[in-house]
Amino acid sequence: MRSFFLPAATLWQRELVRFWRQKSRVLGVVASPLVFWLLIGYGSNDLGRFYSGALVLTVMFSAIFSTISIIEDRREGFLLSMLVSPAPRTSMVLGKILGSATLAWIQGLIFLAFAPLAGVSIHPLDLIPIAAAIFLISFTLTGLGFVIAWRMESTAGFHAIMNLLLVPMWMVSGSLFPMATAHGVIRAIMWINPLTYSITLLNGLLGLPNANPGAFVSTIVTAAFGLVLLLISGFMATQKSTKSAA
Amino acid sequence: MIEVKNLTHRYGDRVALSNVSFEVKKGEIFGLLGPNGGGKSTLFRILSTMMVPASGAAVIAGHDVEREPAAVRRSVGVVFQTQSLDKALTVEENLRAQGHLHGLSGADLRDRMERAMERLGLADRRKDLVETLSGGLRRRVEIAKALLHRPQVLLMDEASSGLDPAARRDLSRHVESLRENDGVTILLTTHILEEAGRCDRLILLHQGSIVAHGTPAELRARIGGDVVVLEVADTQAMAAAIEQRFHVHPSVMDGQLRVEIKDGHRFITEVVEAFPGSIDSVGLHKPTLEDVFVHETGASIA
Numbered sequence: 001m002r003s004f005f006l007p008a009a010t011l012w013q014r015e016l017v018r019f020w021r022q023k024s025r026v027l028g029v030v031a032s033p034l035v036f037w038l039l040i041g042y043g044s045n046d047l048g049r050f051y052s053g054a055l056v057l058t059v060m061f062s063a064i065f066s067t068i069s070i071i072e073d074r075r076e077g078f079l080l081s082m083l084v085s086p087a088p089r090t091s092m093v094l095g096k097i098l099g100s101a102t103l104a105w106i107q108g109l110i111f112l113a114f115a116p117l118a119g120v121s122i123h124p125l126d127l128i129p130i131a132a133a134i135f136l137i138s139f140t141l142t143g144l145g146f147v148i149a150w151r152m153e154s155t156a157g158f159h160a161i162m163n164l165l166l167v168p169m170w171m172v173s174g175s176l177f178p179m180a181t182a183h184g185v186i187r188a189i190m191w192i193n194p195l196t197y198s199i200t201l202l203n204g205l206l207g208l209p210n211a212n213p214g215a216f217v218s219t220i221v222t223a224a225f226g227l228v229l230l231l232i233s234g235f236m237a238t239q240k241s242t243k244s245a246a
Numbered sequence: 247m248i249e250v251k252n253l254t255h256r257y258g259d260r261v262a263l264s265n266v267s268f269e270v271k272k273g274e275i276f277g278l279l280g281p282n283g284g285g286k287s288t289l290f291r292i293l294s295t296m297m298v299p300a301s302g303a304a305v306i307a308g309h310d311v312e313r314e315p316a317a318v319r320r321s322v323g324v325v326f327q328t329q330s331l332d333k334a335l336t337v338e339e340n341l342r343a344q345g346h347l348h349g350l351s352g353a354d355l356r357d358r359m360e361r362a363m364e365r366l367g368l369a370d371r372r373k374d375l376v377e378t379l380s381g382g383l384r385r386r387v388e389i390a391k392a393l394l395h396r397p398q399v400l401l402m403d404e405a406s407s408g409l410d411p412a413a414r415r416d417l418s419r420h421v422e423s424l425r426e427n428d429g430v431t432i433l434l435t436t437h438i439l440e441e442a443g444r445c446d447r448l449i450l451l452h453q454g455s456i457v458a459h460g461t462p463a464e465l466r467a468r469i470g471g472d473v474v475v476l477e478v479a480d481t482q483a484m485a486a487a488i489e490q491r492f493h494v495h496p497s498v499m500d501g502q503l504r505v506e507i508k509d510g511h512r513f514i515t516e517v518v519e520a521f522p523g524s525i526d527s528v529g530l531h532k533p534t535l536e537d538v539f540v541h542e543t544g545a546s547i548a
Contacts, residue, residue, distance in 0.1 A: 003349040010346035018334045078343075080330040081391065084294050085347035086319040240298050240312070242255070 007087035008095035014078070015066065015099025019106075029065060029107050033057040034114065040176075041118070049209070051118035052202035053175025055111045056195065059138050060170060062107045064162060066100030067145030071155050089237040097142050097233065104138035105131075120206045130205045136222055137198045143229030150236050174199040178210040194225035247272045247399060247431040248293070253302035255288050255454075262288040264454040265302070270433055270447075272398075275425055277445035278435040279535065281547050285454040286435040287327075290403045293433070294324045307398050320348075323392030327404040329384055330391075333377035337368055337387050340376060341394060348395040355394075362390040366420060382413030389420060400424065402434040406441050418444055437547055439535045450539055457542040462535060469533040469541055472510030476503040476517070477527040484524065491520060499546060506533075506541065 019025060037054035041047035073079035082092050109131065115122055122130065148161055172186060173195035179187055190196050201218035204211035211218075248270035255263040263285045270276040278286045292299050293306065295315040304311045307321035324330075331340050341362065345355040363369045366386040376384060385405060392400060402421075406414045418441065424430045436442050442462065449459040458465055476496075478484040485496045485503055492513070496503040507513045510530045518525055539547050 002351075006346045006349060006351060010343045014332065014335065014339075014343055017339065018332070021334050075328070077328075078330060078332045080296075080326050080328070081324070081344060082347060083296055084319055084322070084324045085344070086316045086349070087347045240315075242298055242300050243257075 003086075004088055004091045007082075007085070008091040008098065011082075011092060011095025012099040012102065015096070015103060019103050025065070026107060026110065029062045030058055030110050033061065033111065038117075047118045048120065050175065051115070051120065052199050052206065052208060053170070053173070055108055055134070055202060056137060056141075056173070056175060056198050057170060058111045059104045059108045059134065060141050060166065062104035063100060063138060063141040063145045064158075064166065066103055067096075067142060067149045068155055068158050070096070070146065070149040071152055071158065090234045093146070093230075093233045093237045097139065097146055097230065100145070101135065101139040101142040104142060105135045108134040108138060115206065118206075118208075120208065122206070126205065130202075133201050133205055133219070136219070136226065137201070140194070140198070140222055140226035140229065143226050143233060146233045147229055147236065150233065169193060169195055172196075174203075174210055179212075180210070194221060197221040197225075247274075247307060248276070248433060249305040250289075250293075251303050251305075253289070253292065253299050253304060255292065255300045261454050263292075263299070266451075266454070266456055267302075268449055268456065268459060270431060272431055273425055273429050274446045275421065275432045275434070275444070277442045277448035278433070278451055279437065279439075279442040279448050279539070279547070280451035281437060281545070284451040286437075286451055287403065288454075289451070290401065290435050294322065294401050294403075295319055320395065321398050323395065323397035323400045325385075325388045325392045325400065325402040325405050327407060329388065331376045331384060331387055334375065336373050336375055337363070337379070338372040340387060341391055344391045345394050350395065358394050358396075362393055366390045380413075382409050382416065385409060385413070385417060386420070389417075393424070396428075397430070399431045399433065402432065404435055404437070406436065406438060414438075414441070439547070442535050448535075450535075450542060452539070452543045452545065458538060465535060465538045466533045469506050469537055471506060471508035473531055473533055473537050474505045474507060474510045474513055474517075475529040475531075476505070476525055477501070478503060478525055480524075484521070487521065488517065492517070497540065497544065499540060504537075504540065506537070 033054045036057070037050055041050050070079065112130070112134070149158060152158055172190050173193050174190060179190045179196065182190060197218040200211050200213065201215060201222060203209065204215045204218065251267050253263050253266045266289065278289060280286050291297050292311060293304055295311050295318050298312045306318050309317040309321065311318050335343070338359065341359045342355065345351065345358065350358065363372055366389060368386060368390060371379065371383065376387065379387065406417050409417065421432055425432060442448055445462065447459070447461050450457045458468065481498045481501060481503055485498055488494065488496050488503070488505065494505050494507055496505045505513065514528055514530060518528060536547055
């Protein structure tokens with residue numbers, strides 16, 4: 001047990017310490033979704049409609065930037081010593097994902113401070129489920145980042161995936177337009193897009209419109225997606241290969 | 247302590263290692279010498295369990311690298327060519343994280359960290375961020391880190407590359423003391439002749455195959471006599487002329503002629519007299535490991 005949790009804990013802590021020492025990262029991650037949200041929100045005179053989407057974008061940017069470090073770490077860095085240590089690979093995966101997810105969560109919470117601008121007032125007791133939901137979404141998106149980054153050899157490739165997969169995935173998640181009024185094909189894509197359920201989950205908890213299919217289903221889908229990604233990450237990291245791990 | 251048998255590896259169609267076998271005894275300092283792309287890094291990756299070989303086997307401290315990687319990882323400390331330190335963390339934090347990865351914690355870990363820092367002269371830099379340290383110091387942190395779990399075997403990949411001569415001497419002093427005081431077996435890859443010369447035994451790797459193995463002295467003895475290096479304007483013509491007249495076979499390397507010959511001093515006077523005015527400079531030296539490499543492969547190490 002100890003040899004499983006100790007490595008995971010130390011990697012989790014490492015992510016936090018590194019983040020604390022490069023505080024300017026917070027600004028970079030929170031600022032662009034914030035500007036984006038304020039422009040679209042004020043432009044369309046409906047800050048509330050885009051709020052959940054902007055929050056998810058903040059979390060997504062953070063999760064992606066944290067997991068992108070795997071690529072650099074693998075080439076020259078800390079990942080090398082993890083790979084040749086006897087610590088279980090699954091414990092490394094868990095530590096890395098939990099660490100990055102915690103950072104994404106903190107930045108999501110910072111974005112939450114702007115909720116009053118969207119006309120959302122949060123009861124202190126509601127903070128707990130909202131914070132929990134943001135963590136769940138952070139965890140899921142970090143898992144997604146890990147799966148993409150693990151086998152990738154350069155950060156250039158990651159940017160392509162970001163623009164061709166992640167941003168479009170975010171656009172058709174209900175962040176910009178609701179499912180109800182979307183064109184049939186897009187509506188079908190939205191329906192199978194796991195990110196849609198992150199948006200509906202937040203809309204529901206924040207009392208914003210477009211919260212169907214409700215908190216329960218949204219939570220289940222988001223958690224299931226996160227769990228699947230965690231399992232895939234663990235599976236990928238434990239594969240032996242005749243190609244070098246680094 | 248390390249046993250490598252018929253190791254073969256390919257990257258796609260390119261053969262990186264071809265039927266490599268050797269043994270390293272306990273307490274030896276064993277070197278893999280060769281140019282970049284010769285197969286050293288591939289061999290290093292297989293021994294450090296970063297990848298499995300296409301065929302053949304390697305056993306370290308009684309454990310097969312392919313079937314029991316976890317047991318191998320417990321017995322082996324690895325010092326990487328590229329740094330495996332987290333530059334945003336301090337020396338101490340790096341060591342602690344490494345200890346945790348090996349399941350060490352508490353007073354035991356603190357004690358090991360103290361000793362490792364003491365031994366490598368890092369105690370007064372413990373609170374410094376790694377990014378503020380010099381290359382030589384960073385390499386020492388790497389070694390301290392690789393030794394925390396008291397491995398029986400230390401694998402070092404080009405550990406002295408990029409270091410200045412003083413830092414390099416310092417490093418080899420630490421390596422020597424590890425073998426003397428702790429009986430650690432050390433396998434290192436290098437393309438630096440001076441470092442290779444300090445190994446107990448070494449193998450020369452070229453294009454994935456072992457071209458020679460033995461102690462540095464044995465290897466040098468493969469060249470009977472001296473090495474004479476001539477600088478001339480037209481290397482091809484001069485090579486042919488020397489071959490015809492002295493019945494030796496000069497090799498052409500980097501615009502120079504190399505001749506392996508007994509009684510080199512005598513040859514020098516004869517060759518200068520035989521071709522007056524056409525030789526720009528003459529040099530004579532006892533065989534080096536570089537000469538051995540050239541002798542075996544016709545290629546140079548660097």
